[in-house]
Amino acid sequence: MIACMPAQAGMRIADHADAMTPEQRRRNRIAATILVAFAAVIFVWVIGKGGGLFTPFGGPG
């Protein structure tokens, strides 16, 4: 293990952002936005459809 300075001494904690290009960060943001929107739409759609959803199979038949 390599001895290191503690992080709180004003030293910047490195993270992988250093290793990413601005183009990569931009593409990551776009992809994440699309995926979050997708999840949110499913959530809203299921609740929105609510009682009407799947009823052809529901009930005692």
Add this chain to the structure above:
Amino acid sequence: MSSVTVDHLPPGQMHGEGHDDHHHAIPTGWRRWLFATNHKDIGTMYLIFSFVMLMEGGTLALLLRTELFEPGLQFFRPELFNQFTTMHGLVMVFGAIMPAFVGFANWMIPMQIGASDMAFARMNNFSFWLLPVAAILLTASFFVPGGATAAGWTLYAPLSVQMGPGMDLAIFAMHLMGASSIMGAINVIVTILNMRAPGMTLMKMPLFCWTWLITAFLLIAVMPVLAAAITMVLTDRHFGTDFFNAAAGGDPVLYQHVFWFFGHPEVYIMILPAFGIVSLVVPTFARKTLFGYASMVYATAAIAVLSFIVWAHHMFTTGMPVTGQLYFMYATMLISIPTGVKIFNWVATMWRGSMTFETPMLFAIGFIFVFTIGGFTGLILSVAPIDIQVHDTYYVVAHFHYVLVAGSLFGLFAGAYYWVPKWTGRMYSEKLGKLHFWSSMISFNLTFFPMHFLGLAGMPRRYADYAAQFTTFHQIATIGAFWFGLSQLIFLYAMLRCYAGKGEPAPANPWEGAQGLEWSVPSPAPFHTFETPPEVK
């Protein structure tokens, strides 16, 4: 996996060696963990968290088995027994198995694709730290008036609409865990799609990355459905809606449809990453490349697609048209085809290989053997007339424990023994590993195999008491369960030895037949790896 050749570097200049750690500070103390953005640290926290939850869920299971050792009520009231049953399921599914696979994903995916970290390091931190909060909410629900939720892990309405505040805590906990899973899935998808090293095409990725990519899409598609279902329960409980209230025009069966639209893909969320681990371990110890890499990828995708169209096979007894039953029956049977492709490929990989039987391989072969039994009982349960006979009996309990314990958990153990040299820089003790495997394998079967007979004889699940004729099989199952639980202490000891720096120092690649970028970095893996992307040929 497809053959991947990495630019070889001389000793001392391996990827990450002597390079990545010295020009950035590694945070120390509690800050390192609370503010962690490093994928390896977050992966370690996920793995520790999931093991703690495994212990909690396991303890609940042993309490259940203690009560069931004899007919009659010995230790717990039936209400408390039902709380233990429900919490055992919730803790194991959302607290143990799923976070354990996310821990593996955090540790291994960036290293396997040659990325420096996950795409969203701070979101990764947030996804993890939601989990302990959720676990505290869930566990604390035992201590509120009325106790924890006792509606079963499926939280079926109308039970879940009627219960006390413990149900609200469970709903909030599942919302948090769901949000955590969605964020984790977004991280995995974006990392794999956008951050692979040059030359690491999708079809060169290790199978573990592929199975996780597909799992992540499943998570994003179905976790919002669960969130919506339990939100509807919450609004029914507190805000005057009647989604599931039959007296007001709602439909409790609607809950079952929505829940199982989440619930069946959830089964594959818990097993596909294990398929990925086994698909790496088997070729390593058979010293051959994986048979049918492309077909493995397509089979995984096929299983994921089919998982969306079979949900109502969990509901044959709730009442549905015969055409509906036939459709869900045949659609469910279809899943055995891609699953069979996978099992065929694993066996074909071993065929005429130079096999050795180190602990990861033992767990992988054990996985194939026992998971296949669980798969076959699943096929039997897909037949509607049979399912109606054994619905909500111990046959179903036996089936899903063969899939989720011998499947998911053995897959996780195979992965833990396979990669612990990379995580800690130490080799585990083969003696302890083999003892853990054989002890787990025998005790697992002792616990769950008799449950098939119990179920076929009519023993219903989630009951604290039973008729005297079931006593012998219940006693065998209880003895097996305690043996299985104690066996996991061997695993804990074997892992802690490695983390304590005991055991042989591990070389960068301790396995003769292992391929992949993670073996090109030293053991233990440096804090930062692949800040300069490797070239994959």
